[in-house]
Amino acid sequence: MIIGVPKEIKDHETRVGLVPHGVSALREAGHEVLVETQAGQASSLTDEEYRSAGATILGTAAEVWKRADLVVKVKEPQPAEYPFFRPGLILFTYLHLAPLPELTQKLLDAQVSGVAYETIRERDGSLPLLTPMSEVAGRMSVQVGAQYLERPNGGRGILLGGVPGVAPANVVILGGGVVGTNAAKMALGMGAHVIIIDRSIPRLRELDDIFNGNVVTLASNAWTISENLKTADLVIGGVLIPGASAPRLVKREMIASMKRGAVVVDVAIDQGGCFETSHATTHTEPTYFVDGVLHYCVSNMPAAVPHTSTFALNNATFPYLQELASHGLETACQRHAPLREGVNTYKGLITYRGVAESQGRQWRNFASVE
Numbered sequence: 507m508i509i510g511v512p513k514e515i516k517d518h519e520t521r522v523g524l525v526p527h528g529v530s531a532l533r534e535a536g537h538e539v540l541v542e543t544q545a546g547q548a549s550s551l552t553d554e555e556y557r558s559a560g561a562t563i564l565g566t567a568a569e570v571w572k573r574a575d576l577v578v579k580v581k582e583p584q585p586a587e588y589p590f591f592r593p594g595l596i597l598f599t600y601l602h603l604a605p606l607p608e609l610t611q612k613l614l615d616a617q618v619s620g621v622a623y624e625t626i627r628e629r630d631g632s633l634p635l636l637t638p639m640s641e642v643a644g645r646m647s648v649q650v651g652a653q654y655l656e657r658p659n660g661g662r663g664i665l666l667g668g669v670p671g672v673a674p675a676n677v678v679i680l681g682g683g684v685v686g687t688n689a690a691k692m693a694l695g696m697g698a699h700v701i702i703i704d705r706s707i708p709r710l711r712e713l714d715d716i717f718n719g720n721v722v723t724l725a726s727n728a729w730t731i732s733e734n735l736k737t738a739d740l741v742i743g744g745v746l747i748p749g750a751s752a753p754r755l756v757k758r759e760m761i762a763s764m765k766r767g768a769v770v771v772d773v774a775i776d777q778g779g780c781f782e783t784s785h786a787t788t789h790t791e792p793t794y795f796v797d798g799v800l801h802y803c804v805s806n807m808p809a810a811v812p813h814t815s816t817f818a819l820n821n822a823t824f825p826y827l828q829e830l831a832s833h834g835l836e837t838a839c840q841r842h843a844p845l846r847e848g849v850n851t852y853k854g855l856i857t858y859r860g861v862a863e864s865q866g867r868q869w870r871n872f873a874s875v876e
Contacts (some may be wrong), residue, residue: 508538509832510574512543512567518789520548520812523578523599525820526559528827533560537831542570549816571595578827579804580819582609583594585775591616596835598827600624600639602753602805603850604864605778621834623823624776625749625858626848633748635683635826635848638818640773642808644688644744647771648677650802651740652696654769654793660800664739667697674698675739680731680755680780682709682723685744685773690721693740701734732760739765743772743780749850749860751778753787758782758796765797775803778864839872846872 509532511524515692522545529539541561543553553563564570573589579599591612601622603610613620623635648666655661655675668674677693679686682704688845693700695718701722704710710723723728735741735756741764745752752774761770761783774780775787783796786805793802808815826845829838839846849872850858862869 507834508540508573508575509827509831510570510577511539511541511561512547512570512577512579513542513588513627514580515567515584516806516809518809519581520809521580521806521816521819522546522549522551522812523580523823524827525549525551525736525816526555526561528820528824529556529559529561530690530822531828532831535828535832539747540564540570540573542567542805546816548700549812549815576830580809580816582606583612591618593617595619596655596830597620598623598823598830600744601850602776603858603861604749609866610851610865610867611858614854614856617854618851619849619853620851621830621835621845622749622850622858623848625850625860626826626844627748628844632668633820635761635819636746636748638822639815640744640746641688641743641809642811642815642818643773644685644742645692646807646810647685647689647744647773648692648696648698648743649825650738650807651677651742651769651771654754654800654802655739655767657767660741660767660795661769662683662765666693667738676737677742678703678734678738679700679738679742680726681744681746681774682713683744683746685746686742687713687716688743689742689744689750689773690717694720698740701738702734703731703734726755728757731755732763735760736763737765737769741768743770743774743784745780746773746777747860749858751864754782756781761799762797764797764799768803769800770815772801772803773807775805779803831854 541563576596652666655664657663679699705726772784856862856869857872
């Protein structure tokens with residue numbers, strides 16, 4: 507199979523879909539790998555490293571898309587890439603289609619087989635290709651929040667950990683999954699007072715054990731969220747419904763009740779966000795204010811640390827990429843059932859329930875379409 511690796515073009519997207527050692531392994535398996543020139547530059551990976559690993563370096567994205575049977579990326583295609591879509595192409599990337607009806611329609615019209623990292627689910631219920639970036643984003647959310655709490659950046663002028671005689675910041679984390687757990691680790695490490703709100707009581711028990719009682723765990727409901735936002739300095743949104751739009755847990759009136767200069771970081775923005783006041787921002791223009799509350803809603807947060815993120819992502823994605831390259835989409839999905847969960851579009855149909863329901867569309871189970 508011919509695997510293509512174009513350079514990412516989303517605003518400040520600095521990661522790359524495949525690293526050189528992955529190229530080498532694919533070449534040893536008999537595949538051809540095409541890499542757009544400078545695709546890995548922002549992740550500190552040079553064309554020469556790719557060339558030495560056996561890749562063919564091409565001058566334009568158009569050449570990569572045209573010649574590849576399977577395109578591996580990091581982020582969802584941007585409008586400038588839509589003309590490259592064609593029937594039979596396999597696209598393997600983060601798609602986050604639920605809040606993106608236009609992209610969904612373009613994939614359907616072109617009959618692209620869209621395999622989404624974020625919906626591949628293993629038999630134990632884990633989301634192995636979402637986990638590494640959720641770990642990065644969860645940890646980054648606290649770094650970012652601490653930075654924007656500084657007065658010159660628009661915040662209240664709060665030091666996250668406080669100092670002797672002065673209380674630390676109050677950090678409220680919505681969701682006790684991978685994002686929330688990693689955010690809590692960082693916030694606790696910086697000395698903040700941390701509250702985690704989650705709807706699962708068993709998960710709250712686990713978190714209480716993980717953090718040895720050093721975080722406050724609260725069962726999620728509208729009243730609890732509203733009351734704790736009133737005293738929060740930093741709120742991190744880390745809720746997830748795989749493949750579907752995130753629930754809007756925080757209403758506009760809750761934001762209005764918060765302290766002026768408080769900060770919210772919506773890690774769920776890839777799936778539409780969990781704050782009613784959220785809209786996607788970029789690394790170029792990362793923040794805005796609503797009712798005096800600073801919002802950070804960058805939809806590709808891990809791109810700020812591309813070297814770490816690229817290698818963490820490739821560690822997770824490569825085994826699935828090998829399956830797709832070696833066996834093709836249909837056979838790979840028969841051999842490895844979790845891959846079926848990743849197929850969001852196929853032969854002009856939506857094949858993932860969460861995407862269809864979020865957009866009010868019909869869907870077909872992938873197994874019934876093959």
